[in-house]
Amino acid sequence: MNKKYKLLYQQSAFPVFQNRMYELKKEAIDCQKGDIHLVQNLDTGLIYNLDFNSKLMKYDKHYQNEQAVSHVFQKHLDNVAKIIERLLGKCELVEVGCGKAYFLELLQSKGFGIVGFDPTYEGQNPSVERRYFNKDVGVQAEGIVLRHVLEHIQDPIGFLQRLNIANTRKGNIYIEVPCFDWIVKNKTWFDIFYEHVNYFRLSDLNRMFGNVIESGKLFGGQYIYVVAELASIKQPVFDINNQLSKVEIEFSIDKSFQPGPLVICGGASKGVIYSLLMIRAGNTVDMVIDINPAKQGKYLPATGLLVHSPEDAMDMLPKGATVLVMNPNYMREIKEMTENRYVYIGVDCG
Numbered sequence: 001m002n003k004k005y006k007l008l009y010q011q012s013a014f015p016v017f018q019n020r021m022y023e024l025k026k027e028a029i030d031c032q033k034g035d036i037h038l039v040q041n042l043d044t045g046l047i048y049n050l051d052f053n054s055k056l057m058k059y060d061k062h063y064q065n066e067q068a069v070s071h072v073f074q075k076h077l078d079n080v081a082k083i084i085e086r087l088l089g090k091c092e093l094v095e096v097g098c099g100k101a102y103f104l105e106l107l108q109s110k111g112f113g114i115v116g117f118d119p120t121y122e123g124q125n126p127s128v129e130r131r132y133f134n135k136d137v138g139v140q141a142e143g144i145v146l147r148h149v150l151e152h153i154q155d156p157i158g159f160l161q162r163l164n165i166a167n168t169r170k171g172n173i174y175i176e177v178p179c180f181d182w183i184v185k186n187k188t189w190f191d192i193f194y195e196h197v198n199y200f201r202l203s204d205l206n207r208m209f210g211n212v213i214e215s216g217k218l219f220g221g222q223y224i225y226v227v228a229e230l231a232s233i234k235q236p237v238f239d240i241n242n243q244l245s246k247v248e249i250e251f252s253i254d255k256s257f258q259p260g261p262l263v264i265c266g267g268a269s270k271g272v273i274y275s276l277l278m279i280r281a282g283n284t285v286d287m288v289i290d291i292n293p294a295k296q297g298k299y300l301p302a303t304g305l306l307v308h309s310p311e312d313a314m315d316m317l318p319k320g321a322t323v324l325v326m327n328p329n330y331m332r333e334i335k336e337m338t339e340n341r342y343v344y345i346g347v348d349c350g
Helices: 025-029 071-087 102-109 156-166 180-186 202-207 269-280 310-316 328-337
Strands: 005-015 033-041 047-049 093-096 114-117 143-147 172-178 212-218 223-229 263-265 287-289 322-325 343-346
Touching: 005 269, 071 102, 071 143, 071 172, 071 212, 071 223, 071 328, 093 102, 102 114, 172 180, 202 212, 202 223, 263 269, 287 310, 322 328, 328 343
Parallel strands: 093 114, 093 143, 143 172, 263 287, 263 322, 322 343
Antiparallel strands: 005 033, 033 047, 172 223, 212 223
16 A cells, blocks of 8 residues: 555445345345545545445435434434524525435524535436536625535545636535544444545544634534635645544444344444444344334335334334334434333434
């Protein structure tokens, strides 16, 4: 390996899309896969998957990652809206990579003037254009919203520089991404997957801009954000004090669950990779539960596990069964939804 990289973590044959759902079990098991070769760049300090191939990333209608069905996540989005209003204002905003436009429409319901750009958008909102935001769209924003996009972009600095040019080198930007420090602290290695090429720390976001207006943590520390002057984007410089070591992030299977059926609550990214790693370590996963109707009755990639609704699970599981909750933020909501009839264990180690 080139000496400018430091190896942090490796896995093989991960599903390329951990949130793509399948109608057939065999199709799910045979899904396209890729390898994880996570490194820290010793020039920039940035962390990314060296084996990532952007040509494999073709999103379609089978991709399901809508978290807003949860009241807990809706509260998070309300908090984000307040940050955007306070630091970007409510007028002339652009959301880049708005997905299914749930957050964009939430902002519109609060009186924000915002347009979205996403070539994969399938809805009917006239404020969303099915194309990339570039200098030819004829729209310049006072503020740009970039939520959970930058972790998918192979060249994040180049991407932000192109956004800066597209927006005529003006305005501020709000960026929100998962927090790699949270993953390391809590040993949640199931938060590392192929679809995310980049893994950011708060220090990384702060080093990427010359003028940072505000930065911080969100969603119980699982997410981080920065609001910065877009035109101040710069190539970050490696800080030896922020160097990571391979020893810090060795994967180990959680042995805290009790004997009996192994039930995973959360069929999104965390649950997909956790169940895959559990099975590879010789464990049997008996059931996966998720509240998203778009996932229920379909199969998870790589493992071919069928996703059940909470209601179906309650009919099938004996009282007192152990349920592994993939995200501690949803613990209370899950207990209420399943009438507190099980033994609930959060898999994070924090």
